[in-house]
Amino acid sequence: xxxxxxxxxxxxxxxxxxxxxxxxxxxxxxxxxxxxxxxxxxxxxxxxxxxxxxxxxxxxxxxxxxxxxxxxxxxxxxxxxxxxxxxxxxxxxxxxxxxxxxxxxxxxxxxxxxxxxxxxxxxxxxxxxxxxxxxxxxxxxxxxxxxxxxxxxxxxxxxxxxxxxxxxxxxxxxxxxxxxxxxxxxxxxxxxxxxxxxxxxxxxxxxxxxxxxxxxxxxxxxxxxxxxxxxxxxxxxxxxxxxxxxxxxxxxxxxxxxxxxxxxxxxxxxxxxxxxxxxxxxxxxxxxxxxxxxxxxxxxxxxxxxxxxxxxxxxxxxxxxxxxxxxxxxxxxxxxxxxxxxxxxxxxxxxxxxxxxxxxxxxxxxxxxxxxxxxxxxxxxxxxxxxxxxxxxxxxxxxxxxxxxxxxxxxxxxxxxxxxxxxxxxxxxxxxxxxxxxxxxxxxxxxxxxxxxxxxxxxxxxxxxxxxxxxxxxxxxxxxxxxxxxxxxxxxxxxxxxxxxxxxxxxxxxxxxxxxxxxxxxxxxxxxxxxxxxxxxxxxxxxxxxxxxxxxxxxxxxxxxxxxxxxxxxxxxxxxxxxxxxxxxxxxxxxxxxxxxxxxxxxxxxxxxxxxxxxxxxxxxxxxxxxxxxxxxxxxxxxxxxxxxxxxxxxxxxxxxxxxxxxxxxxxxxxxxxxxxxxxxxxxxxxxxxxxxxxxxxxxxxxxxxxxxxxxxxxxxxxxxxx
Numbered sequence: 054x055x056x057x058x059x060x061x062x063x064x065x066x067x068x069x070x071x072x073x074x075x076x077x078x079x080x081x082x083x084x085x086x087x088x089x090x091x092x093x094x095x096x097x098x099x100x101x102x103x104x105x106x107x108x109x110x111x112x113x114x115x116x117x118x119x120x121x122x123x124x125x126x127x128x129x130x131x132x133x134x135x136x137x138x139x140x141x142x143x144x145x146x147x148x149x150x151x152x153x154x155x156x157x158x159x160x161x162x163x164x165x166x167x168x169x170x171x172x173x174x175x176x177x178x179x180x181x182x183x184x185x186x187x188x189x190x191x192x193x194x195x196x197x198x199x200x201x202x203x204x205x206x207x208x209x210x211x212x213x214x215x216x217x218x219x220x221x222x223x224x225x226x227x228x229x230x231x232x233x234x235x236x237x238x239x240x241x242x243x244x245x246x247x248x249x250x251x252x253x254x255x256x257x258x259x260x261x262x263x264x265x266x267x268x269x270x271x272x273x274x275x276x277x278x279x280x281x282x283x284x285x286x287x288x289x290x291x292x293x294x295x296x297x298x299x300x301x302x303x304x305x306x307x308x309x310x311x312x313x314x315x316x317x318x319x320x321x322x323x324x325x326x327x328x329x330x331x332x333x334x335x336x337x338x339x340x341x342x343x344x345x346x347x348x349x350x351x352x353x354x355x356x357x358x359x360x361x362x363x364x365x366x367x368x369x370x371x372x373x374x375x376x377x378x379x380x381x382x383x384x385x386x387x388x389x390x391x392x393x394x395x396x397x398x399x400x401x402x403x404x405x406x407x408x409x410x411x412x413x414x415x416x417x418x419x420x421x422x423x424x425x426x427x428x429x430x431x432x433x434x435x436x437x438x439x440x441x442x443x444x445x446x447x448x449x450x451x452x453x454x455x456x457x458x459x460x461x462x463x464x465x466x467x468x469x470x471x472x473x474x475x476x477x478x479x480x481x482x483x484x485x486x487x488x489x490x491x492x493x494x495x496x497x498x499x500x501x502x503x504x505x506x507x508x509x510x511x512x513x514x515x516x517x518x519x520x521x522x523x524x525x526x527x528x529x530x531x532x533x534x535x536x537x538x539x540x541x542x543x544x545x546x547x548x549x550x551x552x553x554x555x556x557x558x559x560x561x562x563x564x565x566x567x568x569x570x571x572x573x574x575x576x577x578x579x580x581x582x583x584x585x586x587x588x589x590x591x592x593x594x595x596x597x598x599x600x601x602x603x604x605x606x607x608x609x610x611x612x613x614x615x616x617x618x619x620x621x622x623x624x625x626x627x628x629x630x631x632x633x634x635x636x637x638x639x640x641x642x643x644x645x646x647x648x649x650x651x652x653x654x655x656x657x658x659x660x661x662x663x664x665x666x667x668x669x670x671x672x673x674x675x676x677x678x679x680x681x682x683x684x685x686x687x688x689x690x691x692x693x694x695x696x697x698x699x700x701x702x703x704x705x706x707x708x709x710x711x712x713x714x715x716x717x718x719x720x721x722x723x724x725x726x727x728x729x730x731x732x733x734x735x736x737x738x739x740x741x742x743x744x745x746x747x748x749x750x751x752x753x754x755x756x757x758x759x760x761x762x763x764x765x766x767x768x769x770x771x772x773x774x775x776x
Contacts, residue, residue, distance in 0.1 A: 057334070059404070063095035065411075068402035071334040075420070079345060083426050085470060093469035094419055098403075098411050101462055105396055105412045108455050111144075112757060115487075116520065118143045123523035131524065133627045140490075140630075147453060147491050154554030155500045159440040160478060163388040164504050165558045167289035168588035168610035169319040170598040172387065173565065175328040175670055176340045179354040180365065182347060187368045188318040188595035189387045190293070193224050194302070196315075196599040200572035217302070224313050231292060231606045232285045233264045242308045245283060245296055247272050250378045252283055271375040279303070279311055284373055284383070287606045291316040291383060317598035320560070320589060321387040323347065325417055326394050326448055327684040328670035330663050332765045333772070334402035341420055347389060348428040350435060370435050388444075389437050390480060390505070391425070393417035395449030396458065398761050414447075418462050421445060422477060423470055443472075444504060446480035449512070451757070452487040456498040463502065480505030480560075483546050484512035484686075485757070486520050490629050492549045506555065507562030507591075508546045510539070515689035517633065518697050519758030526635040526701040529648050530694060533633055541628030547586040547614075548621040556588075556614045563590040567682045569672055572600050583608040586617045593682050635703075648698075649709055650676060652691040654716040656748060657733065659683035661720060661741040664767045665731050674723045688748065688760045696752030709749060717742060740771045 058069040080087050122139055140146040163169070174185040197220045199207055207216060228239040237256055244255040252269040254261045263269060270291070273282035279297035286292070293314035297303035303311030323344060331337050346352025347367070355364045368385035375381050394417050399410035425443040428436060438444070447459045456479075463477040479499045481488070483506050488495050496503055517538070518527050528536065543563070550561040563582040566575050575592075579601055582590035588610045592598045640648075658673035672680040681687075698704045717733040724730040733742045744767035748760055755762060 057402075062091040064099060064406035065091070065095050066404040066408070068334040071338060071402045074338045074341065075423075078342070079420075079424060079427075082349075083423065083430065083470075085423070085426075090423075090469075097419065097462070097465050097469065098405055098415055100465065101415055101458065102405060102411060104458055104461075105415070108451075108458060109396060109756070111454070112451055115143060115145050116757075119145070119520060120523045123521065126524075131632060133630060136630060137626060145452075145487060145490075146626075147494050149493050150497065152552070153497060153500060155496065155503045155558055157475070157478065157501060157503050157558045159442050159475070160504050160558055161388055161438050161440060161442065162289070163319045164444070164478075164560055167319055168583060169290055169605050170317060170592045170601040171560075171562060171589040172318040172321040172595070172598055173324055173328065173392075173591050173593070174321060176323045176325050176343050176391075177329045177331065177336070177667075177669070179343050179346070179352060180356060182323060182343055183352060183354060183365050183367060184595055185318060185321045185323075186347065186386045186389065187365075188321070188598050189316060189368065189384060190314050190371075191317045191595050191599040193227070193313040193315045193599060194220050195312075196572075196596045197223055200596055200600065201570070202572045202576050202600060204573060221302070221306070221310075225310075227603055227606070228292075228294075228313070231287045232268045235262045235264050237261055240307075245281070245294070245308055245310070247281065247283070250374060250376050269376065271373040271381070273371065273373050280309075282314075288609050288611075290319070290602060290605055292606075315599050315602050316383075317602045318387045318592070318595065320390060322390045322392050322446055322591075324392045324670075325421065326392050327686055330667040330669040330764070330768055332667075332768045336667065337400070337402065337416075341424060344391060344421060345424045345427065348425050348437065350428075350431065367435075384435070386435055386437075390444035390446050391421045392446040392448060392480075393421060395447070396455060397449065397756060397759060398765070415462065418445070418459075418466050419469070422463075422466050422472075426470060426472070429472075429476075441476065442478050442504075443476055444478045444480065446482065446505060446507075448482040448509075449485060449757075449759075450481065450488060450495070451485045452491050453494040453498050456481060456488075456495045460499045460502065475502045478502050478504035480507065482507055482509055482512075483542075484509030484516070486513065486516045489513065489542055489545065490626060492545065493553060496549065496553045500553075503555070503559055505560040505562060506546060506550050507560070507589075508543055508564055509686060510534075510542075510564050511686035511690050513542060515686065515693050515758050518690065518693040519752075519755075521632045521634075522693075522697055522700065522753055524632050524634060526703050527694065527697050528633045528635050528638070529640075529644070530651065530690065536633040537628055537631040538633060541624040541631070543585065545622075545624045545629060547617060548623055551586065551614055551618045552621055556611065556618075560589045561587050561614075563587040565591040565682060566593060566597055566601070567687075568679065569593045569597060569682060570680050572597065576600050576603070580604040580608065583610045584613060586610065586613045588614070640703075645698075645704060646708075646712070649695065649704060649712045650716060652695050653709065653712050653745075653749075654719060655681070655683060656688055656691050656745050657713065657716050657720045657742070658723070659688050660745045660748065660764070661724070661730075661733060663764055664741040664744050664771050665739075666729055667768065667772075676719075678723070685760050685764070688764075689758055692748040692752045692760065693758045695749045699749075700753060706750060710746070713742070713745060713749075740767045740774070743767065 059066040060072040172185045225239040246253040271284045279295040281296040282293045295312045297311035298309040300311030303309045370385045371383040398413045400413040429441045662668040662671045670684045673683040721732040747763045
């Protein structure tokens with residue numbers, strides 16, 4: 054292995070490249086003296102490393118206790134009353150205390166008051182990150198034309214006038230729902246003007262008013278895009294109708310409407326966790342450098358598209374004139390949250406006084422907040438937060454004690470970086486079983502800084518399988534989606550969030566739409582998330598954000614939450630703890646093989662890109678060549694599902710290996726046009742294929758069933774081979 058140069062500072066040894074990055078690029082523009090920073094860094098590591106290790110040890114202790122309990126129950130139907138009693142005895146379940154409301158203050162409207170889509174984007178891809186931030190605004194015409202929302206995909210070749218007419222019809226029809234007229238339809242409007250700062254709409258010579266005139270909030274005068282923009286609002290989300298008689302579309306439109314810009318991704322998670330592959334200082338510096346560019350507002354990227362050189366920057370805010378003639382602004386960028394890594398992983402580029410790797414989550418807490426301080430200190434340009442809040446999403450926490458650790462770390466970081474208490478707002482990912490069942494007490498531990506809770510079906514399922522591995526064989530992934538605990542989990546997250554006072558102060562979120570090419574299905578199905586009381590839900594692309602934003606025009610989530618608040622609770626602990634066992638269901642050989650193929654192909658398609666190319670999140674074609682978003686959460690459930698069936702004799706290791714070999718050839722075929730791709734089927738002993746085997750055959754021994762230790766190890770080996 055190549056020897057790395059380290060710098061000794063206080064009680065830490067820091068890889069020189071990482072030390073220099075902080076010293077040269079990050080610290081100088083802050084008010085923090087380098088000597089005090091490194092002293093505080095060292096003290097934080099010294100103070101919280103033992104706590105972190107102790108809590109990870111408790112995870113192992115609880116898992117051992119649960120394994121032993123299930124072994125004692127062999128051949129018995131699980132009695133939920135006894136099961137719950139046991140879980141309380143070992144401390145897996147904790148007693149709920151008195152009711153309370155969160156006390157978070159200083160949250161931005163996008164967090165507390167406005168409901169809408171939330172993009173998740175890997176921090177290591179600058180182009181994707183810029184696209185996500187700029188997806189605060191997106192063309193409805195482009196989103197509909199370029200997707201299958203109309204029921205079919207866009208035709209290849211030049212612009213289709215016939216499809217364009219359908220796009221305009223769809224979009225104007227949506228305006229009828231977004232901002233209905235007193236009479237008539239938007240498709241009949243023939244002229245749009247501003248008269249004395251008020252909106253004037255005409256159908257031929259007759260003036261038509263909005264049903265609710267307050268939906269018109271202002272206008273933008275002539276700019277390089279159009280001659281006029283009118284700004285409408287529905288449920289807190291804005292819509293800009295661009296008027297341009299000289300535009301490609303506007304020249305042929307009855308009202309000269311050239312485009313409709315939808316306020317789409319109102320928030321974006323810049324992800325340092327599941328969607329990236331950062332295994333060393335080189336990777337982490339790239340991640341932090343992009344975050345720095347986002348916080349300073351100067352991140353840009355150059356690339357070639359359709360043979361043309363393109364340079365992309367972050368959008369500026371939009372100056373508008375309101376109905377009183379006063380100049381004001383609309384945000385041009387999505388509000389950013391940084392998702393740190395969890396408590397589990399350690400990092401090789403910062404070592405403690407004993408030469409041991411320190412917790413990567415502790416490093417993230419310090420560095421992402423330090424970098425976010427640049428935005429707080431900006432003298433000019435758009436601010437991320439109008440309240441100078443810093444939003445950090447903390448994933449993969451197990452129970453209230455681990456939330457308390459995150460909260461205590463943030464208190465220390467605020468003191469270290471001279472920030473007011475509770476500047477850092479925390480997002481809790483409700484994606485681990487011990488967090489789901491103890492969600493109220495988890496929220497209590499962060500009640501003064503909580504800004505976000507969010508369900509994550511895939512990680513939650515992976516943890517369900519791993520935690521209950523000894524209970525018996527689990528149902529298929531397809532059947533997992535209709536189990537008793539899934540509905541209870543999704544409802545409980547909303548119910549507990551409402552009961553703890555999150556509406557108006559924090560986001561209650563739902564998980565990712567995993568099929569980025571199937572926007573018609575998204576348009577039909579994902580409206581279920583706002584209807585369920587979620588004021589944000591994850592989407593995989595700017596186009597998906599725009600399509601999903603239409604749902605928030607149709608559903609007033611604040612009203613849904615008020616209604617649900619009169620009905621909670623809707624779930625019981627028994628529902629949440631119901632283990633999704635196969636029980637007496639008999640699967641045919643073809644059903645079993647189909648399940649193995651589905652899981653094996655997904656693992657291989659994801660892992661080969663992670664290990665060989667360092668791509669942490671991929672659109673991987675499934676067995677039917679439907680592109681699915683794969684990340685470590687999907688990999689976790691697939692590997693745990695196969696491991697569970699192997700352990701309980703439903704399938705054999707040999708059969709899984711045979712199908713892995715078969716699927717490797719298929720994945721190679723699916724990636725044959727990828728320039729950087731290295732086929733697995735040439736030898737079946739490369740790092741990617743070995744990583745897939747490890748993930749399955751060593752799954753039971755992995756901490757909480759996580760994929761990170763194996764993926765990191767194999768990726769580091771691959772980088773060493775390539776160096």
